[in-house]
Amino acid sequence: MRDNVLMREALREALDEEMARDERVFLMGEDIADPMGGSYKITLGLSTKYGKHRVRNTPISEIAIVGAGVGAAITGMRPVAEIMYVDFLEVAMDQVVSQAAKIRYMSGGQLSVPLVIRCQGGPGRSAAAQHSQMLEAWFFHVPGLKVVMPSTPYDAKGLLKAAIRDDNPVIFFEQNGLYNTRGPVPDPGEDYTVPLGKADIKREGKDVTIVAYAQMTLFALQAAEQLAKEDGVEAEVVDLRTVSPWDKETVLRSFRKTGALVVAHQAVRQGGVGAEIAATVYEEALDLVDVEIARVGAKFAPTPFAPHLERYVIPGKDEIVAAVRTTLERGGRFGAVGQAAAQRAGAV
Amino acid sequence: MTRPKRSDKKGETRLDRTTALDLYTRMVRIRQFEEKAARLYEQGLLPGFLHSSVGQEAVAVGVCGALRKDDYITSTHRGHGHIIAKGAGLDRMFAELYGRETGFNRGLGGSMHIMDFELGVLGANGIVGAGIPIAAGAGLSIQLRGTDQVAVAFFGDGAINTGAFHEGINLAAIWDLPCVFVCENNLYAESTPQEYVLRIPALTERARGYGIPGELVDGNDLVAVYDAARRAVERARAGKGPTLLECRTYRWYGHYIGDPAVYRPQEEVEYWKARDPIPRFEAWMKEHVGFDDADREAVWQAVAAEVEAAVKFAEESPLTPVEAALDCVYS
Ligand SMILES: Cc1ncc(C[n+]2csc(CCOP(=O)(O)OP(=O)(O)O)c2C)c(N)n1
Ligand SMILES: [Mg+2]
Numbered sequence: 001m002r003d004n005v006l007m008r009e010a011l012r013e014a015l016d017e018e019m020a021r022d023e024r025v026f027l028m029g030e031d032i033a034d035p036m037g038g039s040y041k042i043t044l045g046l047s048t049k050y051g052k053h054r055v056r057n058t059p060i061s062e063i064a065i066v067g068a069g070v071g072a073a074i075t076g077m078r079p080v081a082e083i084m085y086v087d088f089l090e091v092a093m094d095q096v097v098s099q100a101a102k103i104r105y106m107s108g109g110q111l112s113v114p115l116v117i118r119c120q121g122g123p124g125r126s127a128a129a130q131h132s133q134m135l136e137a138w139f140f141h142v143p144g145l146k147v148v149m150p151s152t153p154y155d156a157k158g159l160l161k162a163a164i165r166d167d168n169p170v171i172f173f174e175q176n177g178l179y180n181t182r183g184p185v186p187d188p189g190e191d192y193t194v195p196l197g198k199a200d201i202k203r204e205g206k207d208v209t210i211v212a213y214a215q216m217t218l219f220a221l222q223a224a225e226q227l228a229k230e231d232g233v234e235a236e237v238v239d240l241r242t243v244s245p246w247d248k249e250t251v252l253r254s255f256r257k258t259g260a261l262v263v264a265h266q267a268v269r270q271g272g273v274g275a276e277i278a279a280t281v282y283e284e285a286l287d288l289v290d291v292e293i294a295r296v297g298a299k300f301a302p303t304p305f306a307p308h309l310e311r312y313v314i315p316g317k318d319e320i321v322a323a324v325r326t327t328l329e330r331g332g333r334f335g336a337v338g339q340a341a342a343q344r345a346g347a348v
Numbered sequence: 349m350t351r352p353k354r355s356d357k358k359g360e361t362r363l364d365r366t367t368a369l370d371l372y373t374r375m376v377r378i379r380q381f382e383e384k385a386a387r388l389y390e391q392g393l394l395p396g397f398l399h400s401s402v403g404q405e406a407v408a409v410g411v412c413g414a415l416r417k418d419d420y421i422t423s424t425h426r427g428h429g430h431i432i433a434k435g436a437g438l439d440r441m442f443a444e445l446y447g448r449e450t451g452f453n454r455g456l457g458g459s460m461h462i463m464d465f466e467l468g469v470l471g472a473n474g475i476v477g478a479g480i481p482i483a484a485g486a487g488l489s490i491q492l493r494g495t496d497q498v499a500v501a502f503f504g505d506g507a508i509n510t511g512a513f514h515e516g517i518n519l520a521a522i523w524d525l526p527c528v529f530v531c532e533n534n535l536y537a538e539s540t541p542q543e544y545v546l547r548i549p550a551l552t553e554r555a556r557g558y559g560i561p562g563e564l565v566d567g568n569d570l571v572a573v574y575d576a577a578r579r580a581v582e583r584a585r586a587g588k589g590p591t592l593l594e595c596r597t598y599r600w601y602g603h604y605i606g607d608p609a610v611y612r613p614q615e616e617v618e619y620w621k622a623r624d625p626i627p628r629f630e631a632w633m634k635e636h637v638g639f640d641d642a643d644r645e646a647v648w649q650a651v652a653a654e655v656e657a658a659v660k661f662a663e664e665s666p667l668t669p670v671e672a673a674l675d676c677v678y679s
Contacts, residue, residue, distance in 0.1 A: 070482050
């Protein structure tokens with residue numbers, strides 16, 4: 001185990017190991033071959049190692065990248081298609097939504113589509129409205145797709161390897177704000193995967209459940225530290241890791257323990273993943289009295305350019321802290337915790 | 349309206365009688381399947397939409413006749429003909445149209461989505477143009493796996509202005525993928541005439557823009573289509589890259605069964621019906637390999653019996669259990 005591996009290194013190792021393990025795995029996308037090695041350098045060195053037939057630069061043709069991925073996947077290959085920004089998947093939505101996601105179903109189960117669509121994106125860099133969207137809810141809404149959004153280098157590597165071995169189309173969404181984060185990762189060649197569809201409790205707690213994924217997980221952990229210090233609140237942080245299918249069981253188990261839920265993401269709140277999770281938890285926990293549920297998400301606007309405006313629209317640690325306090329205050333059943341939160345509510 | 353030119357390369361063909369009869373039978377199977385399906389649809393027995401390929405049989409059969417069983421095709425919303433020409437049994441075709449358990453897709457797909465991996469049918473498709481990049485991907489898979497298969501994309505004239513057309517063909521061209529792109533130009537996309545959406549006299553002129561060969565073919569002349577397809581398929585199999593074929597043809601029915609097709613003159617329909625690909629090929633067989641009324645009767649009767657049995661099979665097949673609606677969302 002190495003304890004300080006960059007997220008981008010972990011992702012590259014996953015691709016490298018899976019290409020070495022299975023010759024059906026190949027990569028295609030814009031500018032992914034050397035010397036460029038991808039806009040974010042995730043594939044750097046791989047075309048030199050495996051050849052340009054297995055690490056293929058494509059024209060700027062998102063429809064063809066995804067469509068050819070589908071065609072190759074249903075005829076015996078295991079393509080990993082890279083879309084430079086998740087925003088550009090909009091151009092190829094038919095191939096993602098009505099082809100990749102539905103072929104297995106429409107064929108009555110004859111064909112499967114072992115295709116991974118790697119993409120990256122996210123806010124926080126003044127990339128403005130067309131280069132920083134969190135579009136996971138679009139894909140979350142589509143039966144037949146899996147959506148994976150790791151938060152740590154360990155998970156990123158294990159999940160990418162699992163996604164490549166999965167027989168379903170997977171949107172593997174890497175949040176670029178995490179690329180330079182570091183964390184423990186097993187040694188190269190030490191084969192491990194992280195199962196799709198399983199959440200991970202990144203911090204245990206008894207007072208409130210915070211459900212998050214991707215970079216918001218890190219903000220949730222920071223929020224939890226602050227709440228512990230300032231409020232004596234012990235928050236449990238559930239990292240979904242796989243957004244679809246989401247791990248209902250783990251979320252519900254945590255919620256039954258804490259009785260309070262805050263779902264947090266950086267995608268717009270309206271129609272977001274958080275809405276589905278909040279509603280499901282509410283429906284499934286109707287037997288519980290005194291439950292409190294809240295959502296944190298971006299304000300309903302495209303991502304603005306100026307840093308202070310972007311920060312205003314996109315939530316982070318502070319919004320999670322505020323939401324937890326408001327939630328606990330509303331519940332009122334946490335005694336001192338609730339009162340402390342109530343005092344602050346005016347300031348929130 | 350642009351009149352289709354007859355292929356001037358017709359002399360190349362050496363169709364023997366057995367092959368000719370096989371191709372003829374495939375056309376008759378498509379014709380009778382489509383006519384029967386139209387009657388059933390008019391009686392309200394088939395759910396959904398139905399797009400008939402009557403009049404276009406020579407394109408499906410000419411191209412699929414040049415393919416092997418392990419070659420791939422992607423097809424369109426008007427796909428029955430392609431799939432039958434590739435070898436599909438009429439029983440499972442009808443069963444899918446009826447939405448039964450025994451259909452190719454267990455009733456989960458229907459007329460617009462028939463797939464059969466065994467026959468290399470990677471799917472009819474409800475989205476115009478979508479099969480083109482998928483066929484390019486099948487071609488890429490063939491190239492990477494190092495087999496000598498070929499992937500064919502069928503599409504209509506309506507698909508030629510989609511992004512998928514441009515992106516898919518260009519990708520196949522730059523990577524020399526073993527693909528054949530077959531435009532079934534039946535002169536209309538729903539109500540829109542082909543010349544309204546194309547400023548050049550033939551789509552094949554675009555082939556030059558992709559750096560690949562293009563060939564304009566009389567799509568109602570089975571021999572011409574077969575020849576052109578053989579050239580394109582051979583080229584693809586030899587690793588020389590894709591070809592764009594434009595086959596001019598005509599659909600006798602409207603866009604869908606029930607469409608009164610008010611956008612086209614009756615004389616035009618008559619003009620094309622007089623160029624029915626089936627009697628045209630009969631005439632060719634008479635001249636080149638021998639064919640008489642008794643041969644004709646034998647084929648039509650055998651196919652009629654097959655159609656009747658297939659419909660019976662479909663009607664007697666069980667409905668797909670409702671639980672299946674939640675099966676196969678994921679592998
Ligand atoms: C992307 C997309 N746009 C529109 C449609 C609706 N539509 C279905 S068939 C069709 C016409 C297609 O014409 P063509 O490609 O020439 O095929 P034909 O029907 O003539 O066989 C249209 C517009 C669709 N299915 N997909
Ligand atoms: Mg047409």
